[in-house]
Amino acid sequence: MEIRNICCIGAGYVGGPTMAVIANYCPNIQVNVVDINPERIDQWNDDDFSKLPIFEPGLAEIVKKCRGVNLHFSNEMENQIKKADMIFISVNTPTKVKGIGAGQAIDLKYVEASSREIAKYSEGFTIVVEKSTLPVKTAQTIKDILDAESKSKEKFTEKNFAVLSNPEFLAEGTAINDLNNPDRILIGGDNKEAIDSLVRIYTNWVDKSKVLTTDLWSSELSKLIANAFLAQRISSINTISALCEATGANIKDVALAVGMDKRIGKYFLNSGPGFGGSCFKKDISNLVYISNHYGLSEVAEYWQKVLDINLWQQKRFVELIVKQMFGTISSKKIAILGFAFKSNTNDTRESPAIYICRKLIEEGAILNIYDPKVSQNQINKDLKGCKEDLNVPNNNKKWTFSNSLYETFNDTDAAIFMTEWEEFQNLDWSTISPKMRKPAWIFDTRSIIKKNVIKKYGINIWQVGSGS
Ligand code: NAD
Ligand code: UDX
DSSP, X not given: OOOOEEEEEOOSTTHHHHHHHHHHHOTTSEEEEEOSOHHXXXXXXXXXXXXXXXXXXXXXXXXXXXXXXTEEEESOHHHHHHHOSEEEEOOOOOBOOSSTTTTTSBOOHHHHHHHHHHHHHOOEEEEEEEOSOXXXXXXHHHHHHHHHHHTOTTTTOOEEEEEEEOOOOOXXXXXXXXXXXXXXXXXXXXXXXXXXXXXXXXXXXXXXXXXXXXXXXXXXXHHHHHHHHHHXXXXXXXXXXXXXXXXXXXXXXXXXXXXXXXXXXXXXOOOOSOOOSSSHHHHHHHHXXXXXXXXXXXXXXXXXXXXXXXXXXXXXXXXXXXXHTTTOOTTOEEEEEOOSSSTTOOOOTTOHHHHHHHHHHHTTOEEEEEOSSOOHHHHHHHHTTOGGGTTOSOGGGGEEEOSOTXXXXXXXXXXEEOSOOGGGTTOOHHHHGXXXXXXXXXXXXXXXXXXXXXXXXXXXXXXTTTBO
8 A cells, every 4th residue: 555645743852853744755645744733733823943842953854845845734633634544543642640550551552542533534544543552452442443433333434544663763852863763663563464555665765685574562662661671771880880989989880891892882881860751761661560550560560670770879869968068058049051861852751850850959959951852941840849938939949940051060068970972071161160169069970071071160069970
């Protein structure tokens, strides 16, 4: 079956970049991205390409080239679903906040809503592709919703569906490169015609040897497990960072030595403030939930530890910051460098900076926060309702937003490097040093600052995995 018209439900961090790349490589396919959030669609359609809702290197250039040609963003759910031969579900799948499984299970309400819209508006044979990360067996739920509609006698509809799983492995900050050069394309399903249609789209730019086809459940589960394995490496290296600090070893050397073993590999061995982002915590929590659901409590406990270590790393950072600063940070001014959960993104979801800033504010510190891509408005949302400032009408009192990297250090007692932005890696310390109140401290949670340079200016420095 030749695909001429694609609809993607969800114009977020996955839907937007993924569809932009498909449009770029498939000029004969019309790609329509729809979303229930009108503000987000307006941002995707903004003539000022710096105002796209997502900052991702290389994305604006593709949107500039394809938008209005074969890439379109709109709220026209009904129309676009009707026209589509293939529909990607790329909506958010957050952790449930209440009810059964709260804090662990995935809330499938947006997936279910999308499936109902597809069931209602689609016409003829439609291939439905799960792009969102979903608990294993979700395809059955989608199929049940779609089948109920196609079998509905009263409506005499001529519609039928094939459901495929095609999880996305892109990482934020490198999304366009990851989409252009994926390690693999995973497609799960049981309808050969539908699978072939999707394979044909990807092989416009991806070598066929990288396309792996499996059954639906293996595909759905593989995505969760890939994220779990990546996160597990981060928790592993973070436990060792503490051991290095205690023993005088250096985490960078240890990671290098360990990673040179081909069987281990060098990636995902950077110790830091713990993993953030919208995926790891949510997906591992879900893995814990699913394991318990199937009565596999040992499996659940094993993966729960990966999450526990992540939080432990953040807690121990707060404790050591307070301890190093003579046991109190009350009314002390602290610069926060970086608020995004990693560099090259404006995304702050589950960013370690949120937890750490909230705890510092609770201890009475006054923060001055700088991030090259995160807006003041976003930080405001993330730090809303901090304990310390519950009675303070103006939430900004406990933190200020800095537009200028160097001014962020003005009158501060300490600076904490939270995100590994490139612009933090070669700072002019002769300019910064006089701005800070002595004795001044640098806490480098990413190990990006050159220790010997800092020391020349009489500033104390603590780094993850090598200490002070
Ligand atoms: P997101 O929150 O950035 O975007 C989801 C979008 O879906 C939102 O704009 C929301 O308004 C829209 N939406 C929700 N319900 C809708 C509906 N019924 N109709 C139309 N639009 C609807 O989320 P994201 O980061 O793009 O993640 C999407 C999925 O992809 C999740 O399952 C996530 O786990 C997975 N994933 C994310 C990443 C990542 O790096 N962010 C990577 C791989 C996979
Ligand atoms: C992750 C997966 O990498 C990706 O394949 C999946 O599709 C979505 O989830 P993402 O969360 O966007 O991608 O970024 P990633 O690069 O994995 O980083 C996640 C977190 O781990 C960040 O907070 C990052 O700073 C941290 N991290 C990563 C480390 O602390 N050390 C590392 O060595 C690597």
